[in-house]
Amino acid sequence: MSNSPTAVRSLTRRRFLSLSAIGAASVGLSACVSDQTEKPAIVSRPAPKPGPVQYNSMYSAVVDAGYDIPAVPIEKINPRYYRQEVADPTGERPGTIVVDTANHFLYLVLENGRALRYGVGLGRAGFEWAGRAEIKYKQQWPRWFPPAEMIDRRPELEKYRSEYDKANDKWVGGMQPGVSNPLGARALYIFEDGKDTLYRVHGSPEWWTIGKSVSSGCVRMLNQDVIDLYTRVPDGAPILVTSGLRTV
Template identity: 45%
Template sequence: MPLDRRLFLLAASAALAGCTARRGPQPQAIAPVNAQFASMYAAIDTEPFPVPAIDVSQIDPRFLRQEVAFQTREQPGTIVVDPNERHAYLVMEGGRALRYGVGVGREEGFNFRGDATIARKAVWPRWTPTIDMIRREPDRYGPYAGGLPGGPTNPLGPRALYLYSGGKDTLYRLHGTTEPHTIGTMVSSGCVRFMNQDIIDLYNRVPVGTKVVVLPAAAAAVS
């Protein structure tokens, strides 16, 4: 089914490729959601590693995957990330978009903003902290300087989409998470995290070469 490309902005400096989780708020019970969402976020047992079900009663319904009205000048197939609203949109035809809840970077200096291109896609990606991350927190990140193989404890989750700008790696990724309760918050080291079922869904919908627009964190607005 035809889909649209869309907006990707958040300024990448030195400390992004880690995309690790920072301790965020613990989940709180939300009103019950319908069976469609429960099915959408059910466990996946067809992957190299298990993808656990997500208890959608613990997730604010605003951050569950759904088709919404979305007005933009971006072409269908574009991904637009709105860090203020904690949403990512896959632009569709007819003023519609597929909206995903996301978690974004806590610190402005670690965030990328602007236009980028998905130059690489990875299944159960390897994670390696940046040099700056290791320099800032050697005890925490030093043991992983050689990288961490893909798997259920890898902070990138089951999929990663790698953003490049001007032919260079921004060190900014769209990826899964081991902490679904942090979706809708500002807790990561700069990258955009999705619930694992959502990043698998997005990965399957967009090709290498997809445009991503990350809106400014202070001025993002969706009509």
């Protein structure tokens, strides 16, 4: 475990859904959109050390599972949020995901004191959260199931209201996968003590939200970045959400 002085609280959420009321049936639901619009593995694969041209390639348009992901206009994003290998500021063991909410960074801890750093978008005031949990499972091109409370706040989402099919143990309804889906190309589902927190690490088509706090608590990544992270992180990987790590 880290010896960081950063205080770590049990995973919490403010003004949102009560986990005790949700129970096991919550699997599949997610907020993960702005209300304004909407055994850990040892990671040994080295990250690229790109120059400007390689960044263009890193964030170029790509076809993934038949979906056309557009290029990211990287010239409009602060370069600090580009995917890059850095000295690890977390002190966590390799294979751990660490989200630094103060700086809008997500780190994947590597070996030998290194980490991969990605820029992220985070929850706005009132939806902040922190603590230790795990990535219970991952999904490519997931459906989005907005919680009923969100739909009540935003009636235009009514068409995506979902119902839990107990007989088949699954949710029906929601938004079909696609580039415009708020969960993007990949989703990593965050559980604490075996319960779905309803928080996700996920892709987003809204590149302009990277480095900002606009979502309902989820961790947004560029689709090209979340695809990269997905290939490196196994089910059961630990995740720590904290604040104020010293940036390098």
